[in-house]
């Protein structure tokens with residue numbers, strides 16, 4: 107496996123973990139049990155906000171291209187072609203070897219940005235999907251065991267790494283959640 111592949115695998119693992127832990131934090135703090143669509147939407151958006159600092163790691167995804175760009179800017183400052191290093195005649199933006207350059211560079215910028223955004227979004231969605239799946243399994247398990255139990259009040263903490271606790275209301279036969287142990 108190349109160094110770039112290893113870097114990318116680690117980056118994806120970092121971003122998915124980041125999203126998953128954020129989701130666990132937001133989901134637990136939000137205090138809902140088996141939330142519906144609108145609550146889920148709010149939780150998703152809050153998770154996305156907490157994910158924003160992780161964008162500083164995204165350049166790792168396109169490191170070779172960024173290094174290439176850096177090399178290109180050095181070549182440009184020496185009035186050489188950014189792509190191949192061929193010396194340019196006067197102020198011409200056309201290389202004798204590879205043709206017009208400006209257009210290619212701009213397209214490269216956009217495709218780098220798009221691939222970074224797609225990776226970031228993919229990791230965010232994957233982390234939140236895993237987070238929601240585990241939260242629901244936890245809540246279903248809690249409700250099943252509470253319904254089976256004829257005891258008065260049942261409470262337990264959510265599974266780690268989720269924040270908050272789950273509680274059972276014996277009168278209404280419903281579960282509710284709080285951020286702290288009561």
Ligand SMILES: [Zn+2]
Nearest residue numbers: 187190201204
């Ligand atoms: Zn060239």
